[in-house]
Amino acid sequence: MIDRTQFENNLSDYIRGELSADEHREIDAYLNAHPEALESLQELREILGLTAQIHADKPPANLLQEARSELLDQLAEPAPTRSRILSLIPRLRLPRLPQTAYISGLAASIAIVAVTLLWPGSSSEVLADMIQKWKQVTSLRIEGWIIDAEGTRTPYRQWLQAPHTFRAEIGAGDRQRTVLVVPGQRQIRDRDGILYREPLPDDHLLSLGQAASYLSAYYESERSREHAHEFTEEDLGETVRYTLWHSRGLGHGPSDFKHQIDVDPNTQLPLATRVFQRVDGQWLQMSELHYSDYDRPIPPETFQIDPEEETRPIDAETELALWFERAISPQSAHVPAVHVPVAEVDLEWLDSLTVKSRGVRAGYHRGATAGVARQEFVDYPLGEILRRMTGHIVEDSPLAEKKLSLIATFKYALPWQRRIQPLLAHLSLEYQLDEREASRTRFIFTQDGRHLPPSRHRFSFSRVKGNLDMGYEFNFERTPLPSVISNIFNNCPDTAFDAELDTLEYAWDGPPERNPFKREVDLEFSTSSGDWEESYQILRENFGIKLSQTAETITHPILKLRPAQP
Amino acid sequence: MNPSADHTRDIVDRYGDLVLQVAWRVLPDADEVKDIYQETFLQYHAVVKRGETIHYPKAWLCRTATNAAFKRQRQRRRQSLFADDTALENHPDSKAAKEIEQNLLLNQVRQLAAELPERQRQVFVLRNFQGMPFAEIAAQLDCTEQTARASEYKALKKIRAWMNDSWKETEA
Numbered sequence: 001m002i003d004r005t006q007f008e009n010n011l012s013d014y015i016r017g018e019l020s021a022d023e024h025r026e027i028d029a030y031l032n033a034h035p036e037a038l039e040s041l042q043e044l045r046e047i048l049g050l051t052a053q054i055h056a057d058k059p060p061a062n063l064l065q066e067a068r069s070e071l072l073d074q075l076a077e078p079a080p081t082r083s084r085i086l087s088l089i090p091r092l093r094l095p096r097l098p099q100t101a102y103i104s105g106l107a108a109s110i111a112i113v114a115v116t117l118l119w120p121g122s123s124s125e126v127l128a129d130m131i132q133k134w135k136q137v138t139s140l141r142i143e144g145w146i147i148d149a150e151g152t153r154t155p156y157r158q159w160l161q162a163p164h165t166f167r168a169e170i171g172a173g174d175r176q177r178t179v180l181v182v183p184g185q186r187q188i189r190d191r192d193g194i195l196y197r198e199p200l201p202d203d204h205l206l207s208l209g210q211a212a213s214y215l216s217a218y219y220e221s222e223r224s225r226e227h228a229h230e231f232t233e234e235d236l237g238e239t240v241r242y243t244l245w246h247s248r249g250l251g252h253g254p255s256d257f258k259h260q261i262d263v264d265p266n267t268q269l270p271l272a273t274r275v276f277q278r279v280d281g282q283w284l285q286m287s288e289l290h291y292s293d294y295d296r297p298i299p300p301e302t303f304q305i306d307p308e309e310e311t312r313p314i315d316a317e318t319e320l321a322l323w324f325e326r327a328i329s330p331q332s333a334h335v336p337a338v339h340v341p342v343a344e345v346d347l348e349w350l351d352s353l354t355v356k357s358r359g360v361r362a363g364y365h366r367g368a369t370a371g372v373a374r375q376e377f378v379d380y381p382l383g384e385i386l387r388r389m390t391g392h393i394v395e396d397s398p399l400a401e402k403k404l405s406l407i408a409t410f411k412y413a414l415p416w417q418r419r420i421q422p423l424l425a426h427l428s429l430e431y432q433l434d435e436r437e438a439s440r441t442r443f444i445f446t447q448d449g450r451h452l453p454p455s456r457h458r459f460s461f462s463r464v465k466g467n468l469d470m471g472y473e474f475n476f477e478r479t480p481l482p483s484v485i486s487n488i489f490n491n492c493p494d495t496a497f498d499a500e501l502d503t504l505e506y507a508w509d510g511p512p513e514r515n516p517f518k519r520e521v522d523l524e525f526s527t528s529s530g531d532w533e534e535s536y537q538i539l540r541e542n543f544g545i546k547l548s549q550t551a552e553t554i555t556h557p558i559l560k561l562r563p564a565q566p
Numbered sequence: 567m568n569p570s571a572d573h574t575r576d577i578v579d580r581y582g583d584l585v586l587q588v589a590w591r592v593l594p595d596a597d598e599v600k601d602i603y604q605e606t607f608l609q610y611h612a613v614v615k616r617g618e619t620i621h622y623p624k625a626w627l628c629r630t631a632t633n634a635a636f637k638r639q640r641q642r643r644r645q646s647l648f649a650d651d652t653a654l655e656n657h658p659d660s661k662a663a664k665e666i667e668q669n670l671l672l673n674q675v676r677q678l679a680a681e682l683p684e685r686q687r688q689v690f691v692l693r694n695f696q697g698m699p700f701a702e703i704a705a706q707l708d709c710t711e712q713t714a715r716a717s718e719y720k721a722l723k724k725i726r727a728w729m730n731d732s733w734k735e736t737e738a
Binding site for chain 2: 053059075
C-alpha cells in the first residue's frame with residue numbers, strides 16, 4: 001500500500017478525478033485503512049471546489065484588446081530620460097494616463113523626477129547598499145532640529161560612535177538637556193542641570209547597528225515598501241530622496257506619518273532625514289536632521305562620564321518626567337520627534353462610517369514612536385482594550401464585553417492607572433484592582449555548554465520579516481543570545497506564551513565567563529511554517545539550546561469593572 | 567518601431583491572453599489587470615532591450631504576471647485581516663447573498679494564496695488557477711514532479727487552515 005507521502009501527493013488529483021485507475025484504487029485503499037485521512041480529503045475537496053471556480057473565471061471579452069492597445073502605445077513611445085539611480089531599475093510602470101498628460105507631466109518634472117515605485121527592484125539595490133555602508137560607519141555627527149515634547153522647534157545634536165556609544169543634546173543655552181549612553185549605563189542632564197544616571201541591561205545595546213535595523217525596516221525592506229501607501233524616489237542631482245508614506249496600521253488608506261531620507265549617491269550614506277506627521281488634518285514637519293563627519297574621530301570627552309559627579313537615581317516619578325530623553329536612541333536619528341498628546345491621553349473615537357471606509361471589521365494595532373504609544377482598536381471588547389493598555393487581565397463581565405472603536409495616544413512612560421483613567425471616565429466606569437490565582441508557565445532555556453563562535457559583525461542588527469502563521473525570515477547579527485531566542489519565540493504563534501503571565505528564563509550553571517546567554521551571536525534563517533518546532537530545531541542545532549517548561553500557580557492582579565459611583 | 571519592440575510585440579500577440587488570464591484569476595479587477603499586463607510586458611521589453619535573452623518567455627511571463635498580481639493583492643489586503651461582509655448583512659435576497667458569500671470565499675482564497683511561500687504559491691497557482699499538469703509545472707520550476715505535488719498539498723492545507731481563522735489581530 002502507498003505511504004502517507006504518496007497519499008498526500010496524489011490526493012488533489014484524486015479529487016479532481018485525474019488519477020489512473022490503479023492510482024485511484026491505491027488512494028481508496030489508503031482511505032479505507034486510514035479513516036482519519038478522510039478529514040484531509042474533505043478539507044481539500046472544499047478548497048479545490050473554490051479554486052475550480054477561480055480557474056473557470058474568464059476576464060471580460062474586451063479587456064485583452066484594451067490592454068493590448070494601451071501597451072502597444074507605450075511601446076511606440078520614445079523612452080523617457082532616466083536618472084542615474086533610476087537607470088538601475090529594469091522598468092518602471094508607466095502611469096496609464098492619456099498620452100498628452102504623461103508628456104506634460106514629464107516636462108514639468110525636469111528638475112525633479114518623482115516616480116511612485118510599484119516595482120521596487122532597483123531601489124532595493126540602492127537602499128541595500130546604503131544599509132551595508134551604514135553598517136561600516138564608525139562615527140558620525142547629526143545636527144538639526146526637532147519638535148520637542150512641548151511642540152516647539154528645538155535644536156538637536158547627536159554624536160554616535162561605534163559600537164554602543166552616543167551623546168544627544170536637546171535645546172541650547174542654559175536649558176539644554178543632554179543624554180549620554182555608554183555601554184552599561186545612561187546619563188541624563190535635565191533642564192535644571194540635575195544629573196540622573198541609570199544602569200542599562202546587557203541586552204539593551206543602543207548602537208549604530210540598531211539604527212541600521214531601523215533604516216532597513218523602513219526603507220530597505222521590500223515588504224515595508226509594498227505595504228506603504230506611497231513610496232517615492234526623487235533624483236535631486238546631488239542627492240536622492242526617498243519618501244515613505246506609511247499605510248494605516250489597521251485597514252486601508254494612508255497613515256499620518258511620512259519619513260524621508262536623502263542619500264548621497266556617491267558615498268551611498270544618508271545626508272538628511274525628516275519626519276512629517278499629520279495632526280488635525282495638517283501636515284507638520286517634526287524634524288530636519290543633517291548627517292556629517294562620517295568616520296571622523298570624536299573627542300573622547302564627548303562621551304566622558306564623571307563617576308564622582310553627584311547623580312540621582314531614576315524612579316517612577318522621574319521616569320515620567322524624563323520620558324522624552326529616555327526614548328532617545330541612535331534610532332532617534334531617524335525617529336526623533338512625534339506629536340505629543342496635549343492631555344495625558346488623547347482619545348480619538350472612530351465612528352462606524354470611518355471604520356467601514358477603512359475596510360476593517362475588527363482588530364487591534366499598536367505602535368510606539370519616540371516615547372509615544374498609539375493603540376488603535378476597532379470593534380474591540382473593552383476588557384481587551386484595557387488589557388492592552390495596562391498589561392493587566394480584566395475580569396470577564398458584560399461591561400468588559402462592550403465593543404468600542406478608538407485610538408488612544410499617550411506617553412509610554414505614563415503609569416497604567418493614568419492611561420485608562422480618561423477612557424473609563426468617558427464611559428462612567430471605574431475599576432477595582434483585585435487578585436486571583438492563575439497558572440503561569442516558566443519557559444526555561446538552557447544550553448549544552450558548547451562554545452559559541454564570536455560574532456562576525458561589528459554592530460548589533462536584527463530583522464524579522466514575515467507574517468503570523470506564514471513563515472519568517474530572521475536575521476540577527478551580533479545580537480545577544482536571549483534577544484535572539486525571545487524574538488523567535490515571540491514570533492511563533494503556537495508557543496501558547498502568555499505575555500501577561502508567563503516568563504522566559506535563561507539558566508546557566510557553568511562558569512560566568514562562559515555564560516552563553518551573555519554572548520552576542522549571528523543567525524540567519526527562514527522558516528516555511530512559522531511554527532516553533534521548526535525554529536527550535538535551528539536553535540538546537542546552532543547554539544545547543546534546550547527548552548523546558550514548568551507550570552506553577554501564582555497570584556496576579558486582575559481588574560474588575562463596575563459603574564462609577566456618583 | 568525598433569527590432570526589440572517588434573520582438574516584444576510578437577511576444578504580446580503570442581502570450582497576451584495567457585498573461586491576462588493569469589492576472590485575472592489572481593486579481594479580478596479590470597484596471598489592475600490592465601496595469602499588470604502592461605507592467606509585465608514592459609519589463610519583458612526592458613530585458614530584451616538590454617540585449618539579454620529570455621529562454622522560456624512563457625514561464626517568465628507567467629511568473630512575472632503572477633508575482634505582480636499577488637503583490638497588488640497583498641497591497642490591497644495589507645493588515646486588514648477581515649473581509650468586509652457588510653454587503654452580506656444588508657442583502658435581503660438570499661440568492662444574491664449566497665453569490666456575495668461565494669465571491670468573498672473566492673477572494674479569500676486569492677488573498678491567502680498571496681501569503682504562501684514562493685514555491686508553494688507558484689505551484690498552487692499553476693495547478694489550480696491555470697490548470698497546468700504537474701509534469702509541466704515541474705519542468706517550468708525546475709523541480710521533480712513529486713516536489714511539485716508535495717508543494718501543492720502543503721499550500722492547500724495551509725490555505726484551508728488559514729480559512730478557519732476568522733478572528734485575528736495584528737500587532738506592529
